[in-house]
Amino acid sequence: MSADPLPLAQALMRCPSVTPAEAGALDVCEGALAALGFTVRRLKFGAVDNLYARLGGARPNFCFAGHLDVVPPGEGWTSDPFAAEIRNGMLYGRGGADMKTAIAAMIAGTEDFLAAKGGFEGSISFLLTCDEEGAAIDGTKRVLEALAAEGEKLDHCLVGEPTSEARVGDVIKNGRRGSLNVVITMEGKQGHVAYPQRAVNPVTALIETAAALKVRKLDDGAPGFGPSNLEITSIDVGNSAHNVIAARANLRLNIRFNTHHTGDTLFSWIKETAEAAAARIGARASFVIPSQSVCFFTPPGDFTALVSEAVRESFGFAPELATTGGTSDARFIRNYCPVVELGLRNETAHMVDEHCAVDDVRILARCYEAVLRQYFARVRG
Secondary structure, X not given: OOOOOHHHHHHHHOOOOEOOOOOOHHHHHHHHHHHOOOEEEEEEEOOEEEEEEEEOOOOOEEEEEEEOOEOOOOXXXXXXXXXXXXXXXEEEOOXXXXXXXXXXXXXXXXXXXXXXXXXXXXXXXXXXXXXXXOOOOOOHHHHHHHHHHOOOOOOEEEEOOOOXXXXXXXXXXXXXXXXXXXXXXXXXXXXXXXOHXXXXXXXXXXHHHHHHXXXXXXXXXXXXXXXXEEEEEEEEOOOOOOOEXXXXXXXXXXXXXXXXXXXXXXXXXXXXXXXXXXXXXXXEEEEEEEEEEOOEEOOOOHHHHHHHHHHHHHHOOOOEEEOOOOOOOXXXXXXXXXXXXXXXXXXXXXXXXXEEEHHHHHHHHHHHHHHHHXXXXXXXX
């Protein structure tokens, strides 16, 4: 009889693990994995508690990875966001889509694989964090660094982010675009609008900067990716007077970029553009990078084909490979091994009344079992 991921999913969702709180969620996973024979370790960095568990000592080491932290629930739920209620075949609660249910499915799928196989050549590991929805500094990134320093190696990794769109399994993410947020502050000299020669208008330089940034075509796309895009999200002056030239103005922008770029090269271009516009009128530009993340890409090959075949076996159709959407911890894992993402539908992730279909969680567990079965069958073959 197949292991049912629902009780474990509900137990995890009843832990109010808003970033970076663990709130008992890692304890639940530790108990479930230890019961399957895994050696479980807790690694804490700063305020973030993380878990690494491994079954077996040989390679290859196949890793399931994901996060147990969730975003704040917000207001307006029709039921307690941490009650994990099932209504009309749907499981409601924070983490129902993103992504406590996927972690429960991974553990249930592993249980089924072990029950059927008995033994296998290689290792299975779990890397779980409570820092993905936040700064992502003391979570997966730090754990990977610590494991590498010990000589621990991952050979392939599957992350359970909610990748699916119209139906579960229809999209596998084999890459994600990078993201760069930049705030440009332009400082001039306040003055009367009737005497512009006595002032330095920072808005002029900021508008020129914005126009120069927007006019450039970043690229036509990269293998596996669409074109990069730059979006200006805010221009703020905070000036309520019509007859005053302000002393300061701010611009915020975001770039989602593919493998043709890095955050450093893009920031250098932004900085050079803004400083040139400032110099033309005697203003001064300064910069803050609130956040940035690198892109990752796992080219189509044996690993993506294996996960795609497990989807076809479990769901009855072939999935699409895609690199769309936001960022994930896979951007850190890609430095250590090939990585893809496969999880539930992302339609209600981070929303009020986040939910997923009960049947989808169960079939996802079967899909994860198929991934393990096919992976270790190829090792033996």
